[in-house]
Amino acid sequence: xxxxxxxxxxxxxxxxxxxxxxxxxxxxxxxxxxxxxxxxxxxxxxxxxxxxxxxxxxxxxxxxxxxxxxxxxxxxxxxxxxxxxxxxxxxxxxxxxxxxxxxxxxxxxxxx
Amino acid sequence: xxxxxxxxxxxxxxxxxxxxxxxxxxxxxxxxxxxxxxxxxxxxxxxxxxxxxxxxxxxxxxxxxxxxxxxxxxxxxxxxxxxxxxxxxxxxxxxxxxxxxxxxxxxxxxxxxx
Numbered sequence: 048x049x050x051x052x053x054x055x056x057x058x059x060x061x062x063x064x065x066x067x068x069x070x071x072x073x074x075x076x077x078x079x080x081x082x083x084x085x086x087x088x089x090x091x092x093x094x095x096x097x098x099x100x101x102x103x104x105x106x107x108x109x110x111x112x113x114x115x116x117x118x119x120x121x122x123x124x125x126x127x128x129x130x131x132x133x134x135x136x137x138x139x140x141x142x143x144x145x146x147x148x149x150x151x152x153x154x155x156x157x158x159x
Numbered sequence: 160x161x162x163x164x165x166x167x168x169x170x171x172x173x174x175x176x177x178x179x180x181x182x183x184x185x186x187x188x189x190x191x192x193x194x195x196x197x198x199x200x201x202x203x204x205x206x207x208x209x210x211x212x213x214x215x216x217x218x219x220x221x222x223x224x225x226x227x228x229x230x231x232x233x234x235x236x237x238x239x240x241x242x243x244x245x246x247x248x249x250x251x252x253x254x255x256x257x258x259x260x261x262x263x264x265x266x267x268x269x270x271x272x273x
Contacts, residue, residue, distance in 0.1 A: 081261070090264040090265060090266050096261065138202075145192075145215055146192075146207060146217070147204060148204065149203075149204075150201070151200075
């Protein structure tokens with residue numbers, strides 16, 4: 048089955064700097080990779096996703112890149128703001144099973 | 160459209176008891192997945208239902224069970240509660256029946272077992 052590793056577990060950046068969170072997966076047949084943001088006491092919110100037929104996707108300050116050969120994908124946040132502080136989870140679909148395997152999360156702190 | 164709702168939001172139970180949690184998906188969504196979230200283990204997949212059928216199950220003991228009704232609402236049951244079952248239980252619903260679909264989470268039910 049799919050296994051997802053996420054790094055780093057915590058990340059502190061100065062406001063305005065960029066943040067990068069990386070995930071690796073094991074199932075080469077996986078084809079869908081969502082990212083979720085979870086603020087303290089709130090539900091995870093889907094912020095961006097990417098499918099295996101695309102190498103990069105951007106949405107304003109957020110971008111996700113996918114390297115299928117190396118089986119890793121990354122979340123990039125530019126011009127970070129204090130409201131970006133949250134726990135971010137990556138996930139990969141266990142190919143064709145409707146089952147998502149989540150990474151262990153990255154706690155991002157944006158320092159004002 | 161109303162989002163995913165879960166009831167109750169908070170629950171305190173005693174070891175050995177059983178508990179039933181409820182999840183109402185977004186209108187029109189037919190797939191409901193359940194996750195357990197703990198500080199040490201992150202988000203762990205429990206099971207997924209589509210059209211009243213369990214399509215997939217995670218690596219949890221048989222004490223964890225679920226079902227889905229014809230209106231797509233889903234319930235999760237945990238029997239013989241253990242202290243380690245204390246967690247936030249999240250459900251997520253999805254519209255699409257095929258792989259690679261977007262999931263939307265409910266607010267969760269925080270279960271405390273004493």
